[in-house]
Every structure is written in C-alpha cells, then in structure tokens.
Amino acid sequence: MLIRNCWYVAGWSYELEAGKPLQRMLLGEPVVLWRRSDGTVVAMEDRCVHRLAPLSHGRIEGDSIRCLYHGMRFEAGGRCAEIPGQDMIPPNACVRTYPVVEQNDWIWVWMGDIDRADPSRVAPSKALTDPAWVLKTGQLHYEAHYELINDNLLDLTHLSYVHAASFGADLSWSNTRAKVEAIPEGVRSSRWLVGSPPIPPLGKAAEHTTVDIWTTYDFVLPGVFLLYTALFPAGTAAACGGLPPSDDLPSLHSNFTSQAVTPTSGTTTTYYYSWGPAAQHGDEAMAQLMIDIATMAFNEDKVMIEAQQRVISADPSRRPVPTTADKAITLFTRLMRAQDKDPVERDAETKTIAAMEIAE
Ligand code: FES
Ligand SMILES: [Fe+2]
Incomplete structure (x- = not known):
C-alpha cells in the first residue's frame, strides 16, 4: 500500500543544480524536479502531454521547461505556453504539478490532495549547515x-x-x-x-x-x-x-x-x-x-x-x-x-492511536 498524503523526501538540495532537471520516481510515478530562475524548486509530472516524453530530458528556460522532443514549453505551474508551429494551445495541455518544499537540505514533495498539503507538517530533520552538528x-x-x-x-x-x-x-x-x-x-x-x-x-x-x-x-x-x-x-x-x-x-x-x-x-x-x-x-x-x-x-x-x-x-x-x-x-x-482517509476520519484515528498505551 502506498500512501499519498505525506511529504516525501525526493532528494538532497545539493543534487538539484540550477539548469539541470532531475528525474525522481515517487510512489511509482515519474516526477521531474527543477529550479526556477530564483532558485525555488518545481516538482511536476515527468511526462510531456504531447507524446509522453520525459520532461527531465528537456531544457530549463528561465521559469519554464521545454520538452526537447518536439519543443512544447511549460510554465512552472504546468500550463503549456508554447507549441512550436501552432497558435492554438488546447486547454488540457497541462502538466500536473506537485506542492514542494525545500527544507533542511531535503526537497519534500506532496503527492496527495493539493488542498491537504500543509508545509508545517514537513518533518523537523537537521540541516547540514546546523552549527550544532557536523553532518x-x-x-x-x-x-x-x-x-x-x-x-x-x-x-x-x-x-x-x-x-x-x-x-x-x-x-x-x-x-x-x-x-x-x-x-x-x-x-x-x-x-x-x-x-x-x-x-x-x-x-x-x-x-x-x-x-x-x-x-x-x-x-x-x-x-x-x-x-x-x-x-x-x-x-x-x-x-x-x-x-x-x-x-x-x-x-x-x-x-x-x-x-x-x-x-x-x-x-x-x-x-x-x-x-x-x-x-x-x-x-x-x-x-x-x-x-x-x-x-x-x-x-x-x-x-x-x-x-x-x-x-x-x-x-x-x-x-x-x-x-x-x-x-x-x-x-x-x-x-x-x-493518512489517506477522509480528513475527519484521519483525525479521529490519530486521536485513537495517541491514546493507545504502548511500550516496546
Ligand atoms: S513529446 Fe513533448 S513536445 Fe512532443
Ligand atoms: Fe539497522
């Protein structure tokens, strides 16, 4: 069973260089990570809507990524902004994007329902630069x-x-x-x-x-x-x-x-x-x-x-x-x-678990 409504680590910050898209498989799905011009991370489905080629083989152009099969260009939000040789862009020419947080040198991606993605729930790991530790x-x-x-x-x-x-x-x-x-x-x-x-x-x-x-x-x-x-x-x-x-x-x-x-x-x-x-x-x-x-x-x-x-x-x-x-x-x-239950059911289950008496 794979659980969708969680923040998953998709890689180290240092693995994702500016200008170089990076493919990661998450829950069996191809995801491409890349950095906008301001350095913030984008996570999107690694599948061009045209002939389903991987966008991770594409080229980052400012705040968008271009598929290097037939040249369609997608904005960071997933919308297609350009189809070479064609003026009309179909409304469904959109790539799915995922909420993403970069925190403590890890890139965290939310694969679940977008309205349930709460960045305050990212796990409190230690940053590699934390002065208290040598990591x-x-x-x-x-x-x-x-x-x-x-x-x-x-x-x-x-x-x-x-x-x-x-x-x-x-x-x-x-x-x-x-x-x-x-x-x-x-x-x-x-x-x-x-x-x-x-x-x-x-x-x-x-x-x-x-x-x-x-x-x-x-x-x-x-x-x-x-x-x-x-x-x-x-x-x-x-x-x-x-x-x-x-x-x-x-x-x-x-x-x-x-x-x-x-x-x-x-x-x-x-x-x-x-x-x-x-x-x-x-x-x-x-x-x-x-x-x-x-x-x-x-x-x-x-x-x-x-x-x-x-x-x-x-x-x-x-x-x-x-x-x-x-x-x-x-x-x-x-x-x-x-985590993948209805939010009300999830909260009730969490309370039940918290009340359970446990000892290893
Ligand atoms: S597969 Fe991406 S433009 Fe054709
Ligand atoms: Fe072990």
Whole structure:
C-alpha cells in the first residue's frame, strides 16, 4: 500500500543544480524536479502531454521547461505556453504539478490532495549547515517495499544481530525495552543502555570499554527517523534514576542522525541519511568516519531486508507473528495508513492511536 498524503523526501538540495532537471520516481510515478530562475524548486509530472516524453530530458528556460522532443514549453505551474508551429494551445495541455518544499537540505514533495498539503507538517530533520552538528550524507537504493525499512528503524533490537560487526552493538540493544510513546506525527522511543560498548567508539568515548548510552528517536510521517544518541561514563543512567539526562549534563560524545524512507514504487525504496557528531565532540574527519561506518551498517540492513522481501514475495499470504518489540511498528503503520482517509476520519484515528498505551 502506498500512501499519498505525506511529504516525501525526493532528494538532497545539493543534487538539484540550477539548469539541470532531475528525474525522481515517487510512489511509482515519474516526477521531474527543477529550479526556477530564483532558485525555488518545481516538482511536476515527468511526462510531456504531447507524446509522453520525459520532461527531465528537456531544457530549463528561465521559469519554464521545454520538452526537447518536439519543443512544447511549460510554465512552472504546468500550463503549456508554447507549441512550436501552432497558435492554438488546447486547454488540457497541462502538466500536473506537485506542492514542494525545500527544507533542511531535503526537497519534500506532496503527492496527495493539493488542498491537504500543509508545509508545517514537513518533518523537523537537521540541516547540514546546523552549527550544532557536523553532518555527512549518504543514500541507498532498496529492492524492497518501504514498510520493511520503516519497520527496521522502528525496532532497534536488530542492532545486536545485524550490526554486531559494523556498530559493535552488544545484546543490550535487544534485551532492553524502550519507552515508546505517541507524538503528534509519529512515535518516540527512548531508553538507557547500561554498560554497553561505546557506539561509536570515538573521541573521549574511546577511552571507555563500557558506557551508558542515552538514545532517543522520533519516527515521524512518512518514515523520517530522527535519532539523538549521547554516551556517558558507566553509572550515569543509575545516577539519573533511569530518567533522561538533563540537557546540561556533559557527555563523552553525542551525535544526531536524520534518515528518510521514500517509496519510489511498490517494490523499491530510496533511503536518505545524514549522521555526525555534535560540533563540540567531533570534526569533519570524525563525521566522515561515522558516515562510513553508518553506510557499512545500512548495507547490512539492506542485505537482510532485501532477502526478507524475497521471502515475503514468494508467498505474500504468510502473516508475521508479532513480539513485544513490534508495538511501535504496529502503531506507526496504523498512523501511516490513516493518512489517506477522509480528513475527519484521519483525525479521529490519530486521536485513537495517541491514546493507545504502548511500550516496546
Ligand atoms: S513529446 Fe513533448 S513536445 Fe512532443
Ligand atoms: Fe539497522
């Protein structure tokens, strides 16, 4: 099932250069992204109305794009402004356009009902230029349904098994249950991991064989993972009484990652991510090392998830047997599927989900 009424990440801002249209598949549909002369982004169906050639093979001319098959020119709003050799422009010679927002170095496209596109609902990811963090980026293509990647991020108990090599995660990740709570656009999952190996073993954290890790993430619509992690000397979790550390408690290391899961079709997905240390804990070299480790780890996920997809595709009638670690998945999936309901029904469903008592 693909959900239309959400803001999806269609790419990094730096991928979209002035004067160069960029094709992206979103929910199985070809979309062309391009910049107007003032730099603002246009998202339109990547299909010329004439003979259905891709406009991404076209040429940007100021605030319009020209199809380079037979030369029809379209304004940023989708209206055809010129048909070479013909004065009359049919009223239906219009290309569909999509609401688009450029925020925090991601280009977000709304594929749903235009009157429901509310830019305030774009997920609050971190900008690459945020002075509090040193962030590097990556992206991966998946031959898998997007829900399998969402499910992976909503259950970090897999770190103990999938990421023992890359992150060096021990069994505390699978043996410790997080506190999971509903938030307006998704779920929040937080916990202390007590006496864990430092992940990542960098900076001051590298001087400790075990640390206490405070890890908390918001997983918000339509699949945006915003994770903060801070490493403290062993004993800190007990000193905090198991409660979240105060903002001014000095840590050995802290980092932030923003990740976005975008269905490119019913069977393929693109995964965008940034990661890096807090500015007071690391520099560009550390950020590069971290993103290299993350890319290794995310390829471990990819191997498992694509193999999982092949097994599921072999017999889609088979149903999973949930565990207590799956509650965040159940809740988020329900919230996601509510997005394409009638707005009144959607709001009622959101309230019901928020009231559900959950614990991972
Ligand atoms: S296909 Fe675009 S002008 Fe003919
Ligand atoms: Fe993973």
